[in-house]
Amino acid sequence: MTRTARPVLAGVLVAVLVVSSGGGCTGTRGDGRPADGFRPGAAGIGDPYFPTYGNGGYDVAGYHLRVRYDPATDELTGDATIEATATQDLSRFNLDLAGLTVSSVRVDGTEAAHARAEDELVVTPATGLGRGRAFSVRVRYAGKPAPITSPDLGSGGLLHTPDGAIALGQPESASTWFPVNDHPLDKATYRIEATVPAGLAALSNGVPGGSSTDAGWTTWRWAERAPMASYLVTLVIGRYRVSTGTHAGRPLVTAIAAGLPAGGPAEESLARTAEIADFLATRFGPYPFDAYGxxxxxxxxxxxxLETQSRPVYGPAFFATGPNLGVVAHELAHQWFGNSVSIRRWSDLWLNEGFATYAEWLWSEEDGGPSAQAIFEREYAATDWAEPALDPGRSEIFSRAVYKRGALAVHALRRTVGDETFFRILTGWTAERRNGNATTDDFVAYAERVSGKELRAFFDAWLSDATGPPVP
Incomplete structure (x- = not known):
């Protein structure tokens, strides 16, 4: 994410999922053997910063989201199916869902009991779900999506616009528009079908599957086949100038809001998406997804x-005074750092933002601007070393330290191990951890293995030490 203000979450969509939480129930294990002692899955995935985000007891493989949205009434109707596997013997499970009215839930085709507990949808299947068992959940629901307000991270959810809606936000957005295991630890594939009034675009992640119009409504289809964290899912509905093409054998889709000038700074900046992605691939390894845009x-x-997977979304302020290739480099770098290799917990967000900020420095140097070393020297002098990049506290996950001090640590690593080893660390890391999750400890261990150097004290100094600036 690149910020000009506190993040705003957003949402509009539909889904179905499998989760866990409550009640004694017997059933069958994944191997077919009967079992008892089933228990509810946890109502949170265990993130210290956000204890209620996500749920325990299952792992989602894929979501199939079907949503119909009418901007005239702000009404959403949804039908979504999610394929998952139980990771424990489940008597019931939770889905994160903020608002909206659920009309039915079915687990493996059989009606399941369901209830609401604030922003949780609690599902009790007719029989327990044994550990290792693959299952599907189908949720049908409708209503007017409402925003979520966080006192330290801003307000968001589905943003209703004059001609449509924008579903967007970090760290929490998905639960405002579909039932979900809403934490980066449970990445999944997505198929999205969005039906909107004819004449409007409905843009999302991944490979376009075409559109069809019937009786005044158009259905747009998208598929993200690589695992994706839930906060990276987007749906943007409205009047947009949509450009489609291919690059490196993959679809490239860009869209500019009708309210922005044709041929203006936003269009000029996004037109260089493929060029910037190709440059970053020389530093970070092969581009990790099946589409660009x-x-x-x-x-x-x-x-x-926001680095929504394969198709980042940019707010208008970034192009208010002219083209902005730095923000494009930042969000595209996240396709490697944050999207393909995702964090395990939000306290490690510097792993996303530090590398994406450093990508801006690399692109500046490539594009004839200040060198990475010159930017390092400037930012080093401007940094408050009392503010940590690693584990900054819940309210500070989008702080300057996470971005800038994180990037300083990346460049300092380059100076410490040398260019050849540094870029071997980056390309090896993105290859080894592709489509997975990682922690700071994982990265430190990998950098030590590749460089042959002891680096724990180095990273402590550059990321966390509050006693003063490390020696550059």
Missing amino acids: GIAVADDRIGYA
Whole structure:
């Protein structure tokens, strides 16, 4: 994410999932043997910063989301199916869902009991789900999506716009528009079908599957086949100038809001998406996804850019005074750092933002601007070393330290191990951890293994030590 203001979450969509939580129930294990002692899955995945995010007891493989949205009434109707596997013997499970009215839930085709507990949908299947058992959940629901408000991270959810809606936000957005295991630890594939009034675009992640129109409504289809964290899912509905093409054998889709000038700074910037992605691939390894692109929105409430997988979304402020290739480099770098290799817990967000900020420095040097070393020297002098990049506290996950001090640590690593080893660390890391999750400890261990150097004290100094600046 690149920010010009506090993040705003957003949402509009539909889903179905499998989760866990409550009640004694007997059933069959994954191997077919009967079992008892089933128990509910946890109502949170265990993140210290966000204890209620996500759920325990299952792992999602894929979501199939089907949503119909009418901007005239702000009404959403949804039908979603999620394929998952139980990771314990489950008597019941939870789905994260903020608002919206659920009309039915079925588990493996059989009606399941369901209830609401604040922003949780609690599902009790007719029989227990044994550990290792693959199962599906189908949820049908409808209503007017409502925003979520966080006192330290901003307000968000589905943003209704004059001509559509924008579903966007970090760290929490997905639960405002579909039932979900809403934490980066449970990445999954997505198929999205969005039906909107004819004449409007409905843009999302991944490979476009075409569109079809019937009786005044158009259904747009998208598929993200690589595992994706839930906060990276987007749906943007409205009047957009959509450009489609191919690059390196993959679809490239960009969209510019009709409210932004044709041929203006946003369009000029997004037109260089493929060029910038190709440059980053020389530093980080092969581009990790099946599609490229970007979406520029005109809504001033979006005061940030977000690395929504394969197709980042950019707020209008980034292009207010001219082209901005730095923000494009930042969000595209996240396709490697944050999207393909995702964090295990939010306290490690510097692993995403530090590398994405450093990508801006690399692109500046490549594009004839200040060198990475010159930017390092400037940012080193401007840094408050009392503010940590690693484990900054819940309210500070989008702080300057996470971005800038994180990037300083990356460049300092380069100076410490040398260019050849440094870029071997980056390309090896993105290859070894592709489509997975990682922690700071994982990265430190990998960098030590590749470089042959002891680096724990180095990373402590550059990421966490509050006693003063490390020696550059």
